[in-house]
Amino acid sequence: xxxxxxLRELAPVxxxxxxxxxxxxxxxxxxxxxxxxxxxxSGAFNEKAIAAAFGVPESQISSLFHFDAARALKVxxxxxxxxxxxxxxxxxxxQQHVPLMDLEVPDP
Amino acid sequence: MxxxxxxxxxxxxxxxxxxxxxxxxxxMGPQVIAVDSGSTDPGPHYLGSGEPLVxxxxxxxELTTMLVAGCGAGIPVVVGSAGGGxxxxxxxWMAGIVRxxxxxxxxxxxxxIIYADIPIERAKKAxxxxxxxxxxxxxxxxxxxxxxxxxxxxxxxxxxxxxxLAQGADVVIAGRAVDDCAISAFPIWKGADEAQSVHxxxxxxxxxxxxxxxxxxxxxxxxxxxHFTVEPGNMRRRATTKSIAAHSLYERENPFHQAGPGHAxxxxxxxxxxxxxxxxxxxxxRIEHGADYWVKLEGARIAGHRAICIxxxxxxxxxxxxxEVLDAVRRDCLDYFQDNSLKIEFHCYGRxxxxxxxxxxxxxxxxxxGLVVDCVAADGDTAHAASHHLSGDLLHYSYxxxxxxxxxxxxxxSPSDLRAGxxxxxxxxxxxxxxxxxxxxxxxxxxxx
Numbered sequence: 001x002x003x004x005x006x007l008r009e010l011a012p013v014x015x016x017x018x019x020x021x022x023x024x025x026x027x028x029x030x031x032x033x034x035x036x037x038x039x040x041x042s043g044a045f046n047e048k049a050i051a052a053a054f055g056v057p058e059s060q061i062s063s064l065f066h067f068d069a070a071r072a073l074k075v076x077x078x079x080x081x082x083x084x085x086x087x088x089x090x091x092x093x094x095q096q097h098v099p100l101m102d103l104e105v106p107d108p
Numbered sequence: 109m110x111x112x113x114x115x116x117x118x119x120x121x122x123x124x125x126x127x128x129x130x131x132x133x134x135x136m137g138p139q140v141i142a143v144d145s146g147s148t149d150p151g152p153h154y155l156g157s158g159e160p161l162v163x164x165x166x167x168x169x170e171l172t173t174m175l176v177a178g179c180g181a182g183i184p185v186v187v188g189s190a191g192g193g194x195x196x197x198x199x200x201w202m203a204g205i206v207r208x209x210x211x212x213x214x215x216x217x218x219x220x221i222i223y224a225d226i227p228i229e230r231a232k233k234a235x236x237x238x239x240x241x242x243x244x245x246x247x248x249x250x251x252x253x254x255x256x257x258x259x260x261x262x263x264x265x266x267x268x269x270x271x272x273l274a275q276g277a278d279v280v281i282a283g284r285a286v287d288d289c290a291i292s293a294f295p296i297w298k299g300a301d302e303a304q305s306v307h308x309x310x311x312x313x314x315x316x317x318x319x320x321x322x323x324x325x326x327x328x329x330x331x332x333x334x335h336f337t338v339e340p341g342n343m344r345r346r347a348t349t350k351s352i353a354a355h356s357l358y359e360r361e362n363p364f365h366q367a368g369p370g371h372a373x374x375x376x377x378x379x380x381x382x383x384x385x386x387x388x389x390x391x392x393x394r395i396e397h398g399a400d401y402w403v404k405l406e407g408a409r410i411a412g413h414r415a416i417c418i419x420x421x422x423x424x425x426x427x428x429x430x431x432e433v434l435d436a437v438r439r440d441c442l443d444y445f446q447d448n449s450l451k452i453e454f455h456c457y458g459r460x461x462x463x464x465x466x467x468x469x470x471x472x473x474x475x476x477x478g479l480v481v482d483c484v485a486a487d488g489d490t491a492h493a494a495s496h497h498l499s500g501d502l503l504h505y506s507y508x509x510x511x512x513x514x515x516x517x518x519x520x521x522s523p524s525d526l527r528a529g530x531x532x533x534x535x536x537x538x539x540x541x542x543x544x545x546x547x548x549x550x551x552x553x554x555x556x557x
Contacts, residue, residue, distance in 0.1 A: 013354075017358065017359045018149055018359060019359050019360055019361045020148065020244050020361075020537070021148055021151075021152070021244075021245075021534050021537060022244045022245055022246055022537070023244060023361055025357075025359065025360065025361055027354070027357045027358070029350075029354050031350075053468065054466050054468065055465075055466070055468055056466065062361065063361055063362065065362070065363060065364070067353070067356070067357060067363045067364075069349075069353040069356070069378060069379075069380055070350060070353035070354040070356065070357060070363070071350070072353075072354060072357055072363075074357055074363065076361040078246070080464070080465045080466060081464075082246055082533065082534060083148075083151055083152075083534070084151035084152055084153070084532070084533060084534075085411075085533055086411060086412070086451050086453060086482075086484050086531065086533075087451075087453045087464070087482075088464075089455055089461060089462060089463070089464045090462060090463070091149070091150060091151045092149060092150075095462045095463070096462075096463060096466055098463075099466070099468050
């Protein structure tokens with residue numbers, strides 16, 4: 001079986017952003033069609049692995065998509081705190097992406 | 109075939125654009141200059157407080173460019189979600205800037221202002237009539253929440269803006285509107301395909317953020333019967349199939365299905381084609397109209413008043429004990445004030461300040477920590493006193509093995525404890541049914557100049 005690599009080694013854009021005040025959405029964008037299809041079809045980008053990477057229950061994941069036109073994988077969470085609620089720390093949700101950079105996927 | 113060209117100067121009014129790019133785009137024959145000016149993305153503060161998201165200087169500078177160009181070319185200028193929150197206060201504020209610019213530049217035009225404040229009683233009636241729908245909010249809307257709500261708006265669709273244009277408006281300053289509506293209203297009013305216009309609006313509303321490289325800058329969109337094309341105004345930027353397609357994902361959950369007032373956009377069969385080096389053709393969007401017309405309400409309430417203290421920690425012994433020290437001073441502070449409304453949060457940068465509960469790294473590997481002491485209480489005096497109590501306690505806290513007995517915190521500022529004012533949180537983010545897309549959004553026409 002092939003080894004594993006971190007998603008950051010295959011995808012040039014990995015980002016997080018608020019999607020409204022109650023959700024956080026993450027996009028993984030690939031330049032290379034073959035790499036995109038490899039990761040998409042490997043199944044490594046799944047609810048269980050992503051929830052584990054962030055230490056949240058799978059039920060906190062709202063949806064997961066792949067979007068071929070943009071060579072993109074996408075996952076959306078319910079936010080742990082509503083945007084700008086007391087104790088919240090990232091209004092735009094744009095610095096929550098790092099655990100996805102380190103997500104392990106099979107070496108192509 | 110109707111082809112309409114829209115110039116969008118930037119992704120959000122006041123965030124800047126390249127003046128050469130704007131001039132170049134004006135040379136491409138736009139029939140309207142349209143820009144979005146608001147969002148809930150910066151949080152509920154602007155909605156709640158009525159304060160503008162972007163300072164007056166920036167808004168005036170960019171509106172001046174747009175109004176002078178629009179009047180010069182004889183084309184309308186449309187601004188959606190004025191002031192950030194799109195409340196009546198924001199609309200009036202921006203209309204004041206528009207009148208001031210007209211006077212200074214000797215411009216004459218017909219101004220339409222469109223309000224989007226919703227009377228609390230109107231929302232309560234909808235609640236009683238079972239015409240409120242939970243959307244993405246983590247809570248249900250109730251009479252009690254509406255009573256606490258200090259600002260309530262609804263996002264208008266394109267219809268009130270199109271109505272203002274039909275009434276002869278040269279300049280439209282609209283309150284809270286769906287982001288794409290400022291851009292789609294003119295083409296739809298002129299008879300362009302609605303699905304293409306709305307989809308184009310979703311890309312243009314962020315200006316050149318959808319370009320490569322992305323940025324707050326000019327975008328040109330041309331909408332035709334069964335497609336639209338987009339091109340950045342700035343020659344340094346390109347629209348690529350990848351940059352435009354990727355924008356369909358940006359800050360939205362579902363790239364295939366996007367709902368708006370009275371409609372849902374189906375993007376399953378969208379195609380993105382490179383027309384030339386700098387422009388992209390998009391086709392395939394379909395629109396479905398619902399039986400009922402629902403608008404999104406946005407409300408804010410005051411959750412308390414805040415005071416903060418910012419401090420740095422360099423001593424390794426203090427960093428090594430940071431969790432227990434913070435727990436101890438928190439307990440002491442809560443005990444001292446005996447105020448149930450008091451909430452204390454420590455944002456500990458270098459530990460988990462950015463990700464809080466989502467942070468997977470448990471080890472502190474940095475040589476210094478940044479600390480924001482965040483106190484919220486029912487009144488600002490308690491919050492301020494609590495912040496001062498906490499920072500004082502932390503400064504002089506003694507623990508076994510302490511090296512530096514002179515003080516534990518480095519304050520970059522005096523005063524160390526700052527009043528941050530009221531804390532607004534969302535109190536409504538729900539859908540409300542209306543009979544008529546124009547019902548909630550009064551249009552006021554005015555001759556300026």
